[in-house]
Amino acid sequence: MTADKLIVTIFGLTAIIFTYWFFLMKKEEEAVAASDSIDISVKGGYSPEVISLKKGKTTKLNFIRKDPSSCLEEVVLPDFKIRKTLPLNQKLTIEITPKRTGEFDFACGMNMFHGKIVVRD
Template sequence: MNILVNLAGLMLMALVVWWFWLSRRKTAAPSATHEATIIVEDGVYTPASIRANAGESLTLHFERRDPSPCAEQVIFQGLDTSEFLETGKTTTLTLNNLPAGTYRFTCQMQMYQGTLIVD
């Protein structure tokens, strides 16, 4: 009986790791934009990939629908930018003069994940 419980626990842990860190959600290649709305819900950012032009400003509207504490902050690695998101409200974040590169944006626990591609 202990073996079955341990196996079930290991399978559940593997599923959690796959869901949050290893799965790649299929999305169409985004086109460059100056403004985008991102829905924060059910453990994901939608859309999870945004493309912008280097040297230009990008305005992002984060609509937080998920009451999970993990969803309360978005952090842009490599841009030294973060913002707290209120539940049930839209928070606007403007990134000015973006340098070319690929930047991850995540929640503080890195369970919600997205990518900002600047060309």
């Protein structure tokens, strides 16, 4: 490999890393505020991925699974002691009343896809 090719490769890699970093950082900040309920689309992950809720307020999380892969057929909210099977192309509502503020992760049954619930005062 010649020096100029190496430089191009390094620049290319730096650009890729920067793009990933920027994309992930940006995603992390985008919490979608839920009012009384929020629809969460389940397709190759969770959308929205980060949801903000108000402490002490009962909120309905409507999971709508559009992904036929068995990977996403279960959703687990460990902090709320909830594990549910999501029927395909149907809405499954999980009602939660967060008692304390903080960040609570949820995931598929195999812990491969993740989402986050941010509870605020």
